[in-house]
Amino acid sequence: MNAGVKVAGFVAGLGVVLGLSWAAGAAVGPVLDEPAPAAHEMSGEASGEMAEEASHGEPGAHGDADLLPGGLAVAEDGYRLDLADDALPAGSQRLAFTIVGPDGQPVTAYDVEHEKQLHLIVVRRDFRGFQHVHPVLDPATGVWTTDVRLAPGAWRVLADFVPTGGPDLTLGSDLQVPGAVTVPATAPVSRxxxxxxxxxxxxxxxxxxxxxxxxxxxxxxxxxxxxxxxxxxxxxxxxxxxxxxxxxxxxxxxxxxxxxxxxxxxxxxxxxxxxxxxxxxxxxxxxxxxx
Structure with a gap:
């Protein structure tokens, strides 16, 4: 296959980079019940006040908060990412989760996007251990499962999916892995x-x-x-x-x-x-x- 690629990129909207250190990033939790637009088409600017407001997750907030990029909220448009465990031991582990819909029930029907019903990103908050995996859905229960490799530290779990008849969503939730963690140096620019x-x-x-x-x-x-x-x-x-x-x-x-x-x-x-x-x-x- 030819190795040249063209794609339509994605615009995310939040005008302030939150300069969080490793320790601060590890302490930041998911945004709860904060409406946000689909992660794939966004524009605009957000003030520092809006970013702080989003981090506190005021339920039902609208306006500028709608410009939040994907992956910052655990819930959006009535859909919520629920991890079976918010802490797992280090090593190779089974990660399980459900997507709960606006009716309060696990979602069991998804559109296929890029050959998969759901794309899952698992990454430690210092950007180590990146994994892009495709969990298996139990259509009877709505539970997704996949194996992941975990080291001690604070991790972020990002689910990218389209529920049938629903919006294009990326939801994120934190996962803790107990154990000693060495604070990494800031990664240099690397091409x-x-x-x-x-x-x-x-x-x-x-x-x-x-x-x-x-x-x-x-x-x-x-x-x-x-x-x-x-x-x-x-x-x-x-x-x-x-x-x-x-x-x-x-x-x-x-x-x-x-x-x-x-x-x-x-x-x-x-x-x-x-x-x-x-x-x-x-x-x-x-x-x-x-x-």
Whole structure:
């Protein structure tokens, strides 16, 4: 498959980067019952007052709070992400959760988006341990389950889905993993990553509030990889998380590894590119700073 990709990027709206440290980020809980728009098409600016108000999660609030990007709220439009356990031990663990609908019952019907009914992102709040997995649904109970790998620390669980007849949603909830945690240093800007012998590089710059083009190239043994296998219906899959609040931006490519993105605010963004080659899905990660 040709390795060139084009995608319509996603615009998220919140004009202030919350400069949270590792410890502060670990302490921030999910936004409760805060209405917010679908994570995939957003624009506008939010004041610091609105961001603080959102973090306290006033139920039923409207107005500027509707500009919150995806993944910051545990509930939206009557739908709620309920983890079976809000704490799990370190190691390989079974994660279970339900999506509760406006009628108070678990949702059991979902639209297929990018070949899956639900996409789940699990990542520690220091951006380590990123996992993009696809849980299995029990249609009788509405319970989703999947295996994840956990290290001690504070984690964020992000569910990206479309309930049948409902809106396009990304909900987020916190997961605690007990144990000693070493506070990591701030990640530097990084445009190149090496994973399993593949060297992946991103070219292009992010400019807040502007249409930015990012081009990924993949090489192995010094030679460009031009025969990527389809993954989730495309040549690659890109997720971006804003440093501080882990606001979620989800981008799907078109024909190659070129991505169009518009970020809402200056600051650092952690990017994760999933690609498939030789029947194995690998993930490269980068850190870019939006000017």
């Amino acid at each position: 190149t990553d090496t994973v399993d012998g593949y060297t992946v590089t991103v070219a292009g710059d992010l400019v807040a509030g502007e249409h930015s083009m990012l081009t990924m190239t993949i090489a192995r043994d010094g030679r460009p990889v031009t025969d990527l296998q389809p993954y989730l219906g495309a040549a690659g899959h890109l997720v971006a998380l804003r440093e501080g609040d882990l606001a979620y931006l989800h981008v799907h490519p078109g024909d190659g590894l070129e991505f169009a993105a518009e970020v809402p605010s200056p600051g650092r963004y952690h990017l994760y590119l999933d690609f498939r080659h030789d029947d194995v899905v690998r993930t490269a990660d980068f850190v870019l700073e939006a000017s």
